Amino acid sequence: MTGSSSSDNRAAVRHRRTYWTLQVIGWTLYGGLGALMIALFGYFNTYLLAVEVCVAVVLLLTSHGLRLVLLRQGWKQLSAGQLLWRLALTLGGLALLAQAVLYVVIRVLVRPPAAVGGMENGLQFVGYTIQTYFVFWLWAALYFGWHYLRGYRQSEVDKWKLKAAVREAEMRTLKAQLNPHFLFNGLNNIRALVMEDPTRARTMMTHLSDLLRYSIQVSGTEQVALGHELELVEHYLQLEALQLEERLAYSLDVDPATRSVLIPPMTLQLLVENAIKHGLAPRPEGGCISLSAALDATGAELLVVVSNTGAYQPAAPESGVGLRNVRERLHLLFGAAAQLTIANDLAQPDTVTAHLRLPVRRLDAGPPPFSAVPTPLATYAS
Amino acid sequence: MNALLVDDSRLARNELRHLLHAFSDVTVVGEARHAEEARAHLQALQPDVLFLDIHMPGQTGFELLASLDAAPHVIFTTAYDEYALQAFEFNALDYLLKPINESRLAAALEKVRAQLVSSASAEEPAPTLLSTQDQVFVKDGEQCWFVRLADIRLFEINGSYTQIYFEQHRPLIPRTLQHLEQRLDPKVFFRANRQQIINLKWIAGIEPWFSNTLKIQLRDGPEVEVSRQQSARFRELMSL
Numbered sequence: 001m002t003g004s005s006s007s008d009n010r011a012a013v014r015h016r017r018t019y020w021t022l023q024v025i026g027w028t029l030y031g032g033l034g035a036l037m038i039a040l041f042g043y044f045n046t047y048l049l050a051v052e053v054c055v056a057v058v059l060l061l062t063s064h065g066l067r068l069v070l071l072r073q074g075w076k077q078l079s080a081g082q083l084l085w086r087l088a089l090t091l092g093g094l095a096l097l098a099q100a101v102l103y104v105v106i107r108v109l110v111r112p113p114a115a116v117g118g119m120e121n122g123l124q125f126v127g128y129t130i131q132t133y134f135v136f137w138l139w140a141a142l143y144f145g146w147h148y149l150r151g152y153r154q155s156e157v158d159k160w161k162l163k164a165a166v167r168e169a170e171m172r173t174l175k176a177q178l179n180p181h182f183l184f185n186g187l188n189n190i191r192a193l194v195m196e197d198p199t200r201a202r203t204m205m206t207h208l209s210d211l212l213r214y215s216i217q218v219s220g221t222e223q224v225a226l227g228h229e230l231e232l233v234e235h236y237l238q239l240e241a242l243q244l245e246e247r248l249a250y251s252l253d254v255d256p257a258t259r260s261v262l263i264p265p266m267t268l269q270l271l272v273e274n275a276i277k278h279g280l281a282p283r284p285e286g287g288c289i290s291l292s293a294a295l296d297a298t299g300a301e302l303l304v305v306v307s308n309t310g311a312y313q314p315a316a317p318e319s320g321v322g323l324r325n326v327r328e329r330l331h332l333l334f335g336a337a338a339q340l341t342i343a344n345d346l347a348q349p350d351t352v353t354a355h356l357r358l359p360v361r362r363l364d365a366g367p368p369p370f371s372a373v374p375t376p377l378a379t380y381a382s
Numbered sequence: 383m384n385a386l387l388v389d390d391s392r393l394a395r396n397e398l399r400h401l402l403h404a405f406s407d408v409t410v411v412g413e414a415r416h417a418e419e420a421r422a423h424l425q426a427l428q429p430d431v432l433f434l435d436i437h438m439p440g441q442t443g444f445e446l447l448a449s450l451d452a453a454p455h456v457i458f459t460t461a462y463d464e465y466a467l468q469a470f471e472f473n474a475l476d477y478l479l480k481p482i483n484e485s486r487l488a489a490a491l492e493k494v495r496a497q498l499v500s501s502a503s504a505e506e507p508a509p510t511l512l513s514t515q516d517q518v519f520v521k522d523g524e525q526c527w528f529v530r531l532a533d534i535r536l537f538e539i540n541g542s543y544t545q546i547y548f549e550q551h552r553p554l555i556p557r558t559l560q561h562l563e564q565r566l567d568p569k570v571f572f573r574a575n576r577q578q579i580i581n582l583k584w585i586a587g588i589e590p591w592f593s594n595t596l597k598i599q600l601r602d603g604p605e606v607e608v609s610r611q612q613s614a615r616f617r618e619l620m621s622l
Contacts, residue, residue, distance in 0.1 A: 181437070184461035185391065188480040192397035243391050247439075284416050284439045
């Protein structure tokens with residue numbers, strides 16, 4: 001997380017530097033071109049040069065003022081229609097303001113004699129204002145054009161990143177996540193169970209097939225209903241119970257309202273698997289896992305808590321890959337609004353707790369107005 | 383032959399017990415759920431063969447073996463362990479993947495029978511000492527070996543560990559040279575000086591060295607300078 005915010009900072013610095021470079025170059029060229037035109041017509045003198053310098057500085061400052069306004073008012077988020085009429089008015093006002101300021105500045109600072117040509121008549125003032133108005137339009141066109149291009153590129157990059165993360169998760173699902181060790185131990189245990197308790201062996205076969213089916217189905221999807229993922233977690237825990245027997249105790253406490261909330265697939269599964277692999281399994285006496293899912297008071301945020309017996313070891317390399325992938329997918333789907341933290345529980349000794357927070361999005365994109373009832377559970381595919 | 387099963391999953395032990403039932407010469411004398419239990423059973427039951435899972439709570443199967451003075455005949459049983467198995471220098475008797483294939487199990491047991499016959503004939507009647515046919519389990523980073531004592535030409539102090547020389551390898555084992563000296567057969571292994579024990583069967587040449595000491599050249603191995611006191615003992619031993 002710190003990595004991404006520092007790279008955001010670097011991007012902002014680079015962005016600001018580009019802006020100022022373009023501003024200074026642009027307006028210097030504008031002033032220089034003005035001076036050149038005058039020189040070509042043979043009227044060149046130091047007064048006019050001073051005037052052009054004033055023009056460049058004042059226009060630079062007014063256009064910078066425009067940028068401050070549009071950033072503060074959030075114009076970059078506006079639709080084209082809303083933006084255009086705001087620009088039409090504001091640019092007009094600004095052009096007028098810029099010429100008024102220039103008039104005063106030139107009068108006070110440069111004081112050109114009348115023979116050289118000041119801004120004596122009103123018609124000239126109107127002419128300059130209109131010219132400035134068009135120049136500002138050009139400025140706005142370049143500014144927003146560049147911004148939209150950048151935004152477009154960024155959204156393309158984000159889209160590809162998410163795709164890559166999903167693909168990676170998919171590979172992990174097939175290769176490591178439902179790890180072969182788990183799979184073959186499960187099969188071996190079922191083979192023994194066939195002699196001991198054929199009915200339970202049949203149930204376990206069903207858990208295993210549902211688990212495999214789920215992992216094949218969700219591989220490649222970006223989001224899945226929490227209720228659906230929870231079924232997988234239950235199959236998984238049932239099979240682990242076969243291996244760990246009395247060493248595994250677990251409890252699930254899930255608010256029904258959370259079941260339709262969308263999460264990246266294999267997220268809960270990973271948290272539970274890590275809890276077993278790094279928490280319970282290494283202990284000869286085993287331990288317990290509890291998973292709870294609830295909405296916060298406003299109903300806008302989902303909170304999932306997975307606690308397990310054990311001590312947190314941040315350096316465990318295998319869990320590192322899985323967790324990094326989950327964090328990456330959360331970041332790409334929800335930005336900074338989603339958080340996943342894992343740490344030793346300060347309230348209970350010998351307990352590791354993972355907290356997952358994310359904004360509530362449901363399968364049904366448009367929630368029914370006037371209704372606090374969550375999307376019906378039946379909407380997720382089974 | 384007597385077998386000890388070591389696996390943390392009760393069902394996996396049951397399954398293996400069931401499979402072994404088909405072999406009339408195999409008796410399962412005990413089961414252990416983890417390394418500590420296995421160590422106790424090994425002491426008490428002295429099984430001929432150990433069926434050993436690698437991943438267990440507490441110590442792994444490798445760590446169990448590395449802690450033993452002499453490793454028994456081992457057949458590893460594991461669900462899936464590409465890295466550990468690939469890294470393995472296979473002079474382990476065998477390894478079986480769970481769920482275990484009956485014909486693979488039969489082949490593994492056949493190897494154990496062959497081993498038991500050959501080591502019974504080579505057995506030297508010194509029950510408290512390790513024979514040259516005994517093997518130690520050595521894990522060095524990703525690599526594992528079962529090394530016959532007969533193949534080790536030199537033991538050398540390295541901190542609180544002992545470095546052993548065999549083939550081109552020089553791994554460390556977590557035991558002191560003093561401890562090893564007590565367990566090794568003095569007819570084969572000779573304390574050359576404070577730092578080193580040599581295997582007499584690996585001597586390539588001996589030359590007199592300064593102040594009445596000896597210098598011994600080992601086959602494929604380093605030269606060892608024998609201390610003055612031990613040089614005298616060595617001459618005595620060899621003159622017999």
